[in-house]
Amino acid sequence: MELFAVPDVPEVGPGDDVAAIVRERADLREDDIVCVASTVVSKAEGRQADLSAFPAGPRAREIAATLEAATGEEKDPRFAQAVLEESVELLTESPFLLTETRFGHVGVNAGIDRSNVPGHDLLLLPKRPSESAERIRDGVAADRVVVTDTCGRPFRHGQRGVAIGWAGMCASRDWRGEADREGRELGVTVENVVDELAAAANLLAGEGAGGTPVVVVRDFEWGDHGGSDEHFRDAETDFVRQALRGWEYDG
Structure with a gap:
């Protein structure tokens, strides 16, 4: 091979x-x-997206606050909202978000990428x-x-x-x-x-x-x-x- x-x-x-x-x-x-x-x-x-497309709801703001308390780092609740919308189940919400995607994959942050996305904030999985x-x-x-x-x-x-x-x-x-x-x-x-x-x-x-x-x-x-x-x-x-x-x- x-x-x-x-x-x-x-x-x-x-x-x-x-x-x-x-x-x-x-x-x-x-x-x-x-x-x-x-x-x-x-x-x-x-599948490129901007954080502005994910206005944070109460659950996302709660998750961001929990992550901030656990990690000592500022967290954008809009990112938490994006993860929630790309997931069918949230397995852990601290010290990181472990989720199941809509097609069955389990991974951190629903596999959302924040690198190498020219002109955008996020890249979602297919x-x-x-x-x-x-x-x-x-x-x-x-x-x-x-x-x-x-x-x-x-x-x-x-x-x-x-x-x-x-x-x-x-x-x-x-x-x-x-x-x-x-x-x-x-x-x-x-x-x-x-x-x-x-x-x-x-x-x-x-x-x-x-x-x-x-x-x-x-x-x-x-x-x-x-x-x-x-x-x-x-x-x-x-x-x-x-x-x-x-x-x-x-x-």
Whole structure:
């Protein structure tokens, strides 16, 4: 397997054709996997926003005040309002906002970005990233597309690339029922392939001012395994989420 960054991707704006941009700059093969940073997808879909578009309600002002007390830093209640409007559940409100987005992703601040947004205050995640991936897939020569983002993880320091949308492939590779080297049957092993591909792509995509937002994965082989689109853990089996619902920060 090899990965390479697509060169010279321009600043993307509302209405730009991401698939055409990739197609013009990369000689793709049918079995390639195109990993596209969510920032590019969001910009093309017009998900830029200003804080003035989110007048703060009572709940947002309460959350901002709680965060200020916990962190000692001034917080804009309009940002809290934006997070609330992009979320279906607020899991923690102090010392940071951990939320579930409308498409099932759990992350800090509903994944709202405040960097690299020329002319605007905020960049929201795509509304339906898997549908975005499908549209890009329709316009490039490759059969598989993954929309990526960076996200922190419980029990780990720092951020890593994760998949928030995908098309043309299963999200998870299922090893259950197969045998290990000793002949014992695997009973629980399900490999989240789209997250692993997103993390690998993020090593080349980079962060900050020098990022390259499109990475191609070549010669990845799925193998003779089953698969599914199980990716975001549902609330009924997410015991960490259940614990957080009854947890309060005591700073």
